[in-house]
Every structure is written in C-alpha cells, then in structure tokens.
Amino acid sequence: MPCAPCDLLxxxxxxxxxxxxxxxxxxxPKLVGIGLVAGFFGALFGVGGGIVIVPxxxxxxFDQRRASATSLAAILxxxxxxxxxxxxxxEVKPGAAALVGLPAVAGVLLGAALQxxxxxxxxxxxxxxxxxxxxARLLV
Amino acid sequence: xxxxxxALVGLAAGILAGLFGVGGGILFVPxxALGLGLTQLHAEAxxxxxxxxxxxxxxxxxxxxxxxxxxxxxxxGIASILGVEGxxxxxxxxxxxxxxRLFGVLLIATAGQxxxxxxxxx
Numbered sequence: 001m002p003c004a005p006c007d008l009l010x011x012x013x014x015x016x017x018x019x020x021x022x023x024x025x026x027x028x029p030k031l032v033g034i035g036l037v038a039g040f041f042g043a044l045f046g047v048g049g050g051i052v053i054v055p056x057x058x059x060x061x062f063d064q065r066r067a068s069a070t071s072l073a074a075i076l077x078x079x080x081x082x083x084x085x086x087x088x089x090x091e092v093k094p095g096a097a098a099l100v101g102l103p104a105v106a107g108v109l110l111g112a113a114l115q116x117x118x119x120x121x122x123x124x125x126x127x128x129x130x131x132x133x134x135x136a137r138l139l140v
Numbered sequence: 141x142x143x144x145x146x147a148l149v150g151l152a153a154g155i156l157a158g159l160f161g162v163g164g165g166i167l168f169v170p171x172x173a174l175g176l177g178l179t180q181l182h183a184e185a186x187x188x189x190x191x192x193x194x195x196x197x198x199x200x201x202x203x204x205x206x207x208x209x210x211x212x213x214x215x216x217g218i219a220s221i222l223g224v225e226g227x228x229x230x231x232x233x234x235x236x237x238x239x240x241r242l243f244g245v246l247l248i249a250t251a252g253q254x255x256x257x258x259x260x261x262x
Contacts, residue, residue, distance in 0.1 A: 107154020
C-alpha cells in the first residue's frame, strides 16, 4: 500500500509477527512520530486521528484489534488537548457538542453490538456513498 | 434542523461509527456544520469535545477486553499534544471555505479507505 507519511516515518517495512514483547524503547520514536502526525490532522479536522493512528500501528505489527483499541486510548488524550486549546480560543460550542456527543455514546454501543449480528460488508458501499455525498456537499 | 433531529443524527452517527469502526468525529463535524449551522472551525472545535464521551466509553470497554497497549497509547497521546497545537494554528489560519473543502476531501478519502478495507477483508 503506498503511504507517504509511513515512508517519512520509516515505517514502510511491516513485520510479520506481533512485537508485543519488543521493548517500548525500540518503537518509541516511531510512536512519537505517529502521535505528532495524528495530533496535527486530528486538530486540523476536528476528528480523533484514528484514521492516521490505526494504519500506522498496523505497520508497527500491531494486530487490528490492538491497533484500534490503542488508537482509541491515544485519541482520548489528543481530543482533550484539542478541545481544551480550541476552548481557550472561544471556539468550542459545548451545548452543540453535548447534543451530538451524548446520544452518540448509545449509538456506538448499539453499532458495536449490531456489528456482530449483521453482514456489515453489504452496507459498506452505502456508507461510502453517504460519506462521498456529504463530502461533495462540503466541496461546493 | 431541529434540536431533536440533530440529537437523532448524533445517535445515528454513533451507530455508523460503531458499525464501521470509524471515529465519530468524521460524522460529528458535518452534523454540526450542516445540521446546526456552525462555522467549519466551530464545528471542528466542538467535535473534539463531542468525541470525548464515546472515546472514554470505548477505551474503558477495550481496556476491559485487554486490547489496549497503555504504554504505546501514552506515548502516542502525549506526543500528539504538540501536533494538536500545530493543527489548531493551521485550522485557525485557513480561510473558512478552504477548511470546509479540505474536510470534504477527507470525507471522500475516508469513504475510499472504508471500501478498500472491506474489499481486503472479504
């Protein structure tokens, strides 16, 4: 898979075996690089940064489950930093954030439970079309 | 959009995020911008706050399953703070229309990534 940021970080050669026993010191510089890039994109776009963190952790031989879970914990830190910085500049609307963020908690739990029961891959194209439509709406 | 409708979209955004394993933010930002009429910058800033409850619940659950590499998450998370400060500076410097269009491109790229991932998986 071509991945420009991975090349920049020297992450282009994925290992075949999980490196759970590897000392943190050896991968720490790469993790720092992942954090810097993810924090930048996350704050620039108001998203957690998982879209950057998960693929890069996969390249560091994390398995999918561990990569997603570890990304989620890291996002907690970057989102707090981003929300706090924007809030200091008066750009956060807490009421609006609560209005979408709190119902979403129930939604995510429901979605994760549904994932085990329905053939999600059949819905993928529909979701991709939805994202593309909203993306196009923002482009014009 | 009425407030109830926006809350429903928030719920739906959560379901889609849980189903497809994407972060809620990618759906919160357009909901806040198009649904509530926030500026792109305010939508992005507020989205980061809106992410926190789901990220908190998700991390707690994944930690329970033993999937979180806490040390790695701490290194990525702490390093991200510096990146965040850079991202905020750039977002605030960019004209509203440019920021909005860049986000549109991000959405379309995410759509591509989801399709690619599902093709690879099946």
